[in-house]
Amino acid sequence: MKTFDDIIIRRLELAQSYLALLRAQPGRPIALFAPRRVGKTYFLDGDLTPAAEKAGLFPVYADLWLNRFAPLAAINHALEEALDDVSVPKTSAGKIANTPVKKVGLFSASLELGAEPARRELPATPELRLDALITRLATVSGKPVLLMLDEIQSLSQAPNGEAAIATVRSVLQKHKKKLYAVFTGSSQEALGAMMVAAGGPMYQFAQLLTFPSLGSDYLSLLAAHYRDVHPTKDLKMVDLEPVFEHLGHKPALMKDLVKSMSADGVTDVTSALQRFMADDRNVAAWQGLFEKLLPLEQTVVVLLAHGIAPMAKDTLDVLATMPGLKSTLAKVRSALNRMRKSGLLWKPPQGTFQLEDQLFADYIAAKYVSNFIVDRKLKLAVPSQVAKG
Ligand SMILES: Nc1ncnc2c1ncn2[C@@H]1O[C@H](COP(=O)(O)OP(=O)(O)OP(=O)(O)O)[C@@H](O)[C@H]1O
Ligand SMILES: [Mg+2]
CATH class of the missing domain: 3.40.50.300 (P-loop containing nucleotide triphosphate hydrolases)
Structure with missing residues (x-):
């Protein structure tokens, strides 16, 4: 290899x-x-x-x-x-x-052969x-x-x-x-x-x-190759496994992360992931994606990133009173469906809507946390209320 x-x-x-x-x-x-x-x-x-x-x-x-x-x-x-x-x-x-x-x-005669019947x-x-x-x-x-x-x-x-x-x-x-x-x-x-x-x-x-995701065997091979490159250093499976799980078992993403760790010669997966997330190219792509969304879609994305169900009664009550949104169940539902069609969200069988890209979810959750509307013990993160930057 x-x-x-x-x-x-x-x-x-x-x-x-x-x-x-x-x-x-x-x-x-x-x-x-x-x-x-x-x-x-x-x-x-x-x-x-x-x-x-x-x-x-x-x-x-x-x-x-x-x-x-x-x-x-x-x-x-x-x-x-x-x-x-x-x-x-x-x-x-x-x-x-x-x-x-x-x-x-x-010999002297010549035999005519027709083309095969088409x-x-x-x-x-x-x-x-x-x-x-x-x-x-x-x-x-x-x-x-x-x-x-x-x-x-x-x-x-x-x-x-x-x-x-x-x-x-x-x-x-x-x-x-x-x-x-x-x-x-x-x-x-x-x-x-x-x-x-x-x-x-x-x-x-x-x-x-x-369709089953790849398991630890993939991580073992990544770790083995890391050891080939850095014979004195070890990536621990107990560190890699939760990160792979967090990344939704996406092999190419995990590989990119381990590659970046190998390039820097580091073995701490958590801080490598933080650095990976802070990478300018990733940030620009995520922010660009977010800014292209309509205001209600942005709100729904922030809610999902925080693990708040956008169609729950409490959530809908708050969304309905928010100036500029005046949302309804139908509007939230169609925002969800639009984003599912575009591939931004997905819905596991028998599950609820989730952001498809966990790192995008992490980015949004980290960025849009400072302001919360508190209503009936419900905390809602609202992007329009958050200072950007
Ligand atoms: N069995 C595997 N071994 C190693 N790497 C893999 C394996 N399967 C997938 N990958 C890596 O993951 C990447 C994504 O795989 P693939 O395109 O098959 O995913 P997909 O589920 O078809 O994605 P999409 O939903 O975008 O079509 C591949 O380009 C490859 O780098
Ligand atoms: Mg495919």
Whole structure:
């Protein structure tokens, strides 16, 4: 291992367990949910794809975020690329061997060979095209297809997202034997709502699973590499673990922190985190993010950063009386939903709204604490009341 960036945790067992689940219930996809930046895409690419290949499936990956306004087109595009990959050989030897031979000289006679009968054109309507592509890909590759749809929650924002999910659903039902599917997303709620709209409850269609975060094994490797760089110094697991937990088990963030500790040759994780938080670039980004929000959104963010429920009765009572806000339950709810859609907030299954980025939450909580409105024992942090700086 040469650098911190080379540290990778492979999760083949997890991948195999998902494949076993898919096999056990043909026609039913699994939907993996987890907060942002915990390694969902990394897993699909680095673990599930090779495990699927090994198990005799043909994996196809589509990022729905890439084409949010035409999700079916994004899926079809991925399938068409995959179809090209199987039908058009990559090596030059393969290309030569596959170049159609029009005329073969055979002694003095010459034999005319027609081009192979061309396949029918794929249907232009995206729904029918998806259906035809699956059939064709499974036939050409000779393997069942594993369709991996990343960022599935972007379907809920697509103008025709419900129709798209309904199509995916019926294609999955129709091609039970030749198609498996795995979805990933960071908003279970958005997907659940979409499934209901698409004609059936989500839980009957996809099996919802919480995608597990990386654990201490990742921290051990970071600590081991730190020791390679600084043979006389040690990072203690008891120090690293709570910080990793606090960072929401986001590996890249944790790695950046340990990298900065390594650069400074320090071993105190808590003070390293404080320095990391005070970094000008982080501060500028967080403050910029905050200032772009509407006043009510800012207030809600400050409340959440302090762990105060914005929709609790007591909170709403105070918000309603605040000059300049005159907020209502409906306004708070739509502020929350707007910020969830933009990715600033997220809501764990059965949980309450949280700021997605814990460090942003820490920054806001630290900055906007000085003034509190005290009302019926409720302390509300209100950004408009706070001197900035
Ligand atoms: N298994 C792993 N081993 C080492 N590093 C990892 C692993 N998984 C993820 N990472 C690190 O975390 C980063 C984020 O991972 P990834 O993009 O897969 O997260 P995600 O959950 O798909 O995020 P998003 O919600 O933003 O799409 C990666 O770029 C990588 O640096
Ligand atoms: Mg991702």
